[in-house]
Amino acid sequence: MAGLHVRSLLVTGANRGIGLGLVQHFLRMPKPPQWIFAGCRDPKGQRAQELQNLASKHPNIIIIPLEVANPASIKAAAAQVGEHLGGSGLNILINNAGIVKLNALDAETLEDMSEVYTTNTIGPLLMGQAFLPLLKKAAQGSPGSGLSCSRAAIINLSSQGGSISSLLTWEIAQAPSYRCSKAALNMLSKCQSLAYKEHGILCVALHPGWVQTDMGRSLGLPPPVTLDDSVSPAHVSHGASHIPFRFLLLPSSSTSSSPGSWQHVCQGQHNWSGTTEGFCPLETWTGSQS
Numbered sequence: 001m002a003g004l005h006v007r008s009l010l011v012t013g014a015n016r017g018i019g020l021g022l023v024q025h026f027l028r029m030p031k032p033p034q035w036i037f038a039g040c041r042d043p044k045g046q047r048a049q050e051l052q053n054l055a056s057k058h059p060n061i062i063i064i065p066l067e068v069a070n071p072a073s074i075k076a077a078a079a080q081v082g083e084h085l086g087g088s089g090l091n092i093l094i095n096n097a098g099i100v101k102l103n104a105l106d107a108e109t110l111e112d113m114s115e116v117y118t119t120n121t122i123g124p125l126l127m128g129q130a131f132l133p134l135l136k137k138a139a140q141g142s143p144g145s146g147l148s149c150s151r152a153a154i155i156n157l158s159s160q161g162g163s164i165s166s167l168l169t170w171e172i173a174q175a176p177s178y179r180c181s182k183a184a185l186n187m188l189s190k191c192q193s194l195a196y197k198e199h200g201i202l203c204v205a206l207h208p209g210w211v212q213t214d215m216g217r218s219l220g221l222p223p224p225v226t227l228d229d230s231v232s233p234a235h236v237s238h239g240a241s242h243i244p245f246r247f248l249l250l251p252s253s254s255t256s257s258s259p260g261s262w263q264h265v266c267q268g269q270h271n272w273s274g275t276t277e278g279f280c281p282l283e284t285w286t287g288s289q290s
């Protein structure tokens with residue numbers, strides 16, 4: 001955490017849940033980013049009230065209207081962020097916005113499969129494309145040649161639910177549309193990591209834990225991980241024992257070109273590293289780029 005020096009970042013779906021938690025987390029950093037762009041699809045709506053209140057107290061929060069399932073909205077957001085940043089780039093893009101539909105396999109529909117895939121997978125793809133020029137600019141403007149969040153990064157909020165080898169909560173919710181969208185997001189993250197490495201952009205997919213948010217609670221059982229535990233590395237030692245990985249956004253040093261320089265939280269013995277399927281822990285993704 002102490003090693004992270006970020007001038008600007010953007011979080012999609014920043015008005016509630018993990019997105020809002022991340023914005024609050026970045027505000028609490030010893031050296032908060034100069035600009036926190038908070039993407040929100042309905043900035044004037046009731047569900048954006050808490051974010052609006054936060055922004056009124058913190059002028060470094062810029063609320064950006066952003067519907068990730070709408071290419072025109074994404075383009076407009078990229079233009080607005082670019083204009084705001086003047087000549088400088090964007091250090092971190094966090095593709096957090098996501099939806100879940102809790103259908104059983106036999107009841108899954110074309111409509112729900114399409115809607116969830118569009119939001120959870122195509123959204124991050126288009127976001128990566130639209131913000132690539134700004135991310136490249138940040139990477140080019142940063143000293144050093146390693147890959148790190150301090151330089152330029154795309155962070156995709158995936159889910160263990162998308163893992164083919166470790167199917168989190170299958171007994172509680174089958175949700176094939178969600179699982180397929182996150183499995184595809186993992187592959188997208190791998191593709192981005194391979195394509196954008198040459199531009200100096202770190203790309204990772206992360207599982208935040210089963211977290212106490214609207215989405216986490218929608219499964220009908222109390223989620224074990226608090227929002228603070230999920231977003232804040234300071235809380236990592238107090239986590240729920242059966243959650244194998246939670247995300248740590250931050251490299252332990254500002255030049256994280258080696259896999260070992262990333263921290264991760266492993267509280268189980270799930271051996272996912274080296275697999276090509278489903279969710280892979282942080283060091284696998286960073287390792288694939290180094």
Ligand SMILES: NC(=O)c1ccc[n+]([C@@H]2O[C@H](COP(=O)([O-])OP(=O)(O)OC[C@H]3O[C@@H](n4cnc5c(N)ncnc54)[C@H](OP(=O)(O)O)[C@@H]3O)[C@@H](O)[C@H]2O)c1
Nearest residue numbers: 013016017018067068096097098159210211213214215216
């Ligand atoms: N919570 C968990 O246990 C858990 C576990 C694994 C992975 N995740 C992943 O973590 C991410 C955040 O989850 P969460 O628990 O914070 O979910 P959440 O509480 O349901 O919040 C979802 C956020 O995404 C936004 N959003 C949804 N569709 C959007 C769209 N088309 N365009 C723009 N914004 C959109 C929502 O905005 P509105 O307010 O406008 O709806 C909201 O801000 C998701 O990608 C989720 O899949 C969560």
